[in-house]
Amino acid sequence: MSASPQPDAMLVATPLVINGMRVKNRFVRSATGEGMADPDGSPSMRLEACLKALAVGGVGLVVSSHAFVEKRGQARAGQLGVHTQDMEAGIARLARAVHAYGGRFVVQLAHAGCRADPAVTGEPALGPSLPQDPAAPPCQAMAAEDLARLEAAFGTAAALCRDAGADGVQIHAAHGYGLSQFLSPHINQRTGAYGGSLANRARLLLEVLGAIRGRIGRDFPVLAKINSEDFVPGGLTAAESVQVISWLETAGLDGVEISGGVFESGKLTFSRAGRIAIPEGEAWFRDTARAVKAAGVTMPVILVGGIRSLGTAEDLVSSGDADLVAMSRPFIREPGLVARWLSGDHAPAACTNDNLCFAPARTGEGVYCVTERRLADRDQTA
Numbered sequence: 471m472s473a474s475p476q477p478d479a480m481l482v483a484t485p486l487v488i489n490g491m492r493v494k495n496r497f498v499r500s501a502t503g504e505g506m507a508d509p510d511g512s513p514s515m516r517l518e519a520c521l522k523a524l525a526v527g528g529v530g531l532v533v534s535s536h537a538f539v540e541k542r543g544q545a546r547a548g549q550l551g552v553h554t555q556d557m558e559a560g561i562a563r564l565a566r567a568v569h570a571y572g573g574r575f576v577v578q579l580a581h582a583g584c585r586a587d588p589a590v591t592g593e594p595a596l597g598p599s600l601p602q603d604p605a606a607p608p609c610q611a612m613a614a615e616d617l618a619r620l621e622a623a624f625g626t627a628a629a630l631c632r633d634a635g636a637d638g639v640q641i642h643a644a645h646g647y648g649l650s651q652f653l654s655p656h657i658n659q660r661t662g663a664y665g666g667s668l669a670n671r672a673r674l675l676l677e678v679l680g681a682i683r684g685r686i687g688r689d690f691p692v693l694a695k696i697n698s699e700d701f702v703p704g705g706l707t708a709a710e711s712v713q714v715i716s717w718l719e720t721a722g723l724d725g726v727e728i729s730g731g732v733f734e735s736g737k738l739t740f741s742r743a744g745r746i747a748i749p750e751g752e753a754w755f756r757d758t759a760r761a762v763k764a765a766g767v768t769m770p771v772i773l774v775g776g777i778r779s780l781g782t783a784e785d786l787v788s789s790g791d792a793d794l795v796a797m798s799r800p801f802i803r804e805p806g807l808v809a810r811w812l813s814g815d816h817a818p819a820a821c822t823n824d825n826l827c828f829a830p831a832r833t834g835e836g837v838y839c840v841t842e843r844r845l846a847d848r849d850q851t852a
Contacts, residue, residue, distance in 0.1 A: 481787040482780070483812055485530075486794065488770055489691040489724040491637045493574050495530040496787050497808045498796035500727065500774045501578040501642065501695065503535050503549065505831035511538065511551020512560040516836055518567050524801060525573035528808030531794065532568050533727075536580035536642050539623040542593040543581030543648060548834060552577060552627040561634035569635075576638040576693060577631040579624055579682075583648025584609035584657070585733075597651050598658040598665065611660065617674060620648075625681035628692070638691030638724070641678060645740050646732030649675050650697060653714065654732070656705040672714045679721050691724045693772075698730040698758035701738035708758045712765050719769050727772035727796060728762065730755045741799065742776065743825050748818055752782045760791045772796050779818045780811045802827050803839035 482496040506517035524532050537550040544551070551557055561577060568575040584597035584607055596616055597609045612620070628639045643649035651657045652674045658665050664673050675694075682692055696715060700706045715726050731740040746752060754775035762771055774796035777783055786792040800807055800819035807819055826840035 480780075480784050480812075482784050482795065486770060488638070488693075490689060491574055491691045493530040493794070494572055495528070495808065495812070496794045497529050497783070498531040498727070498772050498774075498794050499524050499529045499533055499801050500729075500772075500796035500798040501533045501536055501640065502798045502802065502837065503546075503831050504837045505546070505548035505834065506836040507535075507548050507550045509547070510556070511544070511549065511553060512557055513550060513564055514836075517550070518563055520805075520837075521564055521575070522567040522571065523805040525568045525571035526809075527801075527804075527806035528812060529573055529801065529805075530808075531574045531576060533640055533796075534564065534575070534577045536578050536647070537627070539579050539581055539627040540620065542591045542596065543583070543586055543620070543623070544591050545580075545582035545585055545647070546587050546832060547590050548831070548836070552579065552630055553623070555630065558630050558634045561631055561636060565635040565637070574637040576640050576691070577627075577636050578640040578642050578695065579627050579631075580642035581620055581623070581648035583651045585647055585651075597648065599660045601657075602659060617664070617677075621674075621677050621681040624678045625685035628682040628690075629685045632686050632690050638693060639682065640693040640695055640727065641675070641682070642695055643675050644695045644697045644727075644729045646700070646734070649678065650700075650706075650732065653697070653710075654700050654702075654706045656700060656702050668710050668713060672717060675714070676717060676721050679718060679723060683722050688722065692722070693725040693727060694718055694723055695727040695729060697732070698728050698755040701731045701735040705732065708761065711758060712761050715762050716765055716767055719767050723769060725770040725772060725793075726762070726767075727774055728755050728759050729774050730758070740775070741823075741825060741828075743823055746776050746778050746823060748779045749782045749785075752776045752778055753786060756786065756791055759786075763790060770794060774798065778821065780816045783811075799823060799825075799827065802837055803842050 586595040770793040773792035800821040831837035
């Protein structure tokens with residue numbers, strides 16, 4: 471058996487430049503809902519410490535949790551906000567915390583659409599159209615003025631993040647939140663300019679990108695996160711995703727993160743539960759990443775979804791299927807995972823994918839690895 475590659479021989483350890491933003495390695499912390507923001511949406515000291523730990527732990531590019539661009543697009547309490555100018559100071563604190571240890575910091579800009587929580591926002595949820603499924607959250611269809619307001623909010627939020635010292639922004643168009651809802655024919659039942667054909671369903675996302683570019687120019691990195699497919703009947707398909715990504719590059723996007731699944735995807739959701747077989751069970755959306763490359767897309771491709779070993783991360787980059795690899799849950803348990811791997815300890819991520827970490831993120835405690843804490847408590851009492 472051949473020896474494991476040394477850090478200086480691995481492509482995942484090498485830097486990459488995205489529209490002037492130099493990322494020191496190919497590891498990305500994918501946006502994670504930490505539930506650590508203050509009631510007004512500003513980052514708490516705990517959130518700052520969380521992101522600092524990721525930078526200390528060697529992550530090259532830290533993407534924030536999904537940050538709502540307007541109050542009525544807030545998904546839940548404890549969510550980070552970039553919806554008012556008052557948020558700039560907090561975003562600046564997060565940027566400085568990541569920069570102090572050589573990381574780059576990108577803010578994910580989001581609108582929850584039909585998944586906004588009226589109990590938190592004080593307003594009805596607004597999305598592409600009225601829900602067809604009686605079990606779906608109540609939602610009203612956005613009018614023309616709502617769409618214009620949403621686009622302007624994304625542009626204003628991007629400018630705030632740039633002024634605060636962030637290195638870039640990422641448009642959240644995945645996982646069944648607002649812009650993902652417009653892309654999906656399973657959810658989007660509109661007629662007219664924003665529904666029906668793929669071009670119409672992608673119109674709002676492209677207009678959001680245009681609104682951002684109109685505010686911050688061409689020299690500030692703008693990324694997007696998009697589903698490879700929705701994994702529901704009548705949802706966004708892989709072929710459609712590849713086409714939308716191509717349109718986004720033509721419209722001025724600098725990089726894309728490929729994920730997949732929505733809340734209704736069952737076992738194929740974006741946070742699949744259960745042990746992951748290594749390597750055959752890793753990199754769930756690799757085929758779509760490969761198809762994006764085959765379609766002639768040249769901007770950097772970030773791949774997230776079930777990556778748990780250094781070998782698979784290196785294979786994704788060395789094969790050309792992806793330019794960067796992203797993880798979320800492994801970094802909740804091991805914020806120093808990248809440093810561990812690049813120092814020579816190549817054991818897979820300790821994350822067991824039990825999804826117990828979601829509960830404290832949603833109840834006000836803030837995200838942490840419940841399994842790790844239980845093991846530590848057991849050891850202390852043994």
